[in-house]
Amino acid sequence: MEPVLKVCDISKNFGNQQILESVSFEIQPGEIHGLVGENGAGKSTLLNILFGKEVIQHTGGYSGDIFFNGEKVHIKKAGDAISLGIGMVHQEFALIPAFTITENTKIGRENVNPLLERILGKNLSLIDDKRDQQETQEVLRQLGINVDVTLKVLDLSVSLKQFIELAREISKEELKLLILDEPTAALSKEDADLFLNFIKELSQKGTAIILVSHRLEEIVSICSSVTVLRDGNVVSAYERKDFNIKNIAESMVGYTVNSIRYCSRKVPKKVLVEFKHFAVNMPGEVIKDFNLKVYEGEILGIAGLAGHGKLALGNGVMGMYPSEGDVCLDGYTLDTSQPANILQRGIYIVPDER
Secondary structure (H helix, E strand, O other): OOOOEEEEEEEEEEOOEEEEEEEEEEEOOOOEEEEEOOOOOOHHHHHHHHOOOHHHHHOOOOEEEEEEOOEEEOOOOHHHHHHHOEEEEOOOOOOOOOOEHHHHHHOOOOOEOHHHHHHHOHHHOOEOHHHHHHHHHHHHHHOOOOOOOOOEHHHOOHHHHHHHHHHHHHOOOOOOEEEEEOOOOOOOHHHHHHHHHHHHHHHHOOOEEEEEOOOHHHHHHHOOEEEEEEOOEEEEEEEHHHOOHHHHHHHHHOOOOOOOOOOOOOOOOOEEEEEEEEEEEEOOEEEEEEEEEEEOOOOOOOOOOOOOOHHHHHHHHOOOOOEEEEEEEOOEEOOOOOHHHHHHOOOOOOOOOO
């Protein structure tokens, strides 16, 4: 079978720094190929070459050969990659914040009014917003996401943005190879499982996929093969029958990885934080009538799928979105309409947006 992608001896320097050296691998149709390595191993540079990022040409290009569907190609810009049928979900979102979910998903491929198209031509016709919204809603439903597609992206959580990036790419009829750069890094386990299950379904329809992830349990669960990069070199390649997380991790870092032990501890039975009928109106993440007690010294996990409200909790407490109900800290009722008041009480948030 002809591979969708064949990479032969790809090398790349940034000045005197060798980033990639003679990297080679290939991907068959419908294959999910894992690409792993420590930070600085060269993964992102390789993906930038495959997707024609401008930084590659602006720094002298690359050496080596890329074959796509059996033909030698030279990808100089993102348009070259897209025209070949290559899509990419970026680690840093490639979305326009002021545009809606629909506008971001359909950008460059908008439906137009058929009557006006016949009269004025496609370039002068009006965009068919209703049809675009219906198609976007349907793609997101396939991903298990139910959200108002007229919302602007700037108001959304990171997890929803990640699904919108995926929706934009899979809605392209000509998609043959999908590159995923750390797609689950900012997702909860539930959202990550949802994301990866859809990726498996997509591969079963014939789309080849490159998956970059530091979560090795994800790599071994859905990939057919794995290439390990270290210091810009391919140090190991594994087929599914040879998968072993310990061996892959050792290939990545170059030494044995020791196990980690966790010690149990007792939590005092003193209520530190209490939520009483708490509600938050965050776009795409609404909480209603939330009641919970958090004890001093407790680490409490809150899980849920994208759009089900888990991210609204912290944002509501910090006064970033309108809220109702009470939040009590050590018996004191907080004024969640005043972020300064929350900060003075020693409450902080590490947001999902890195």
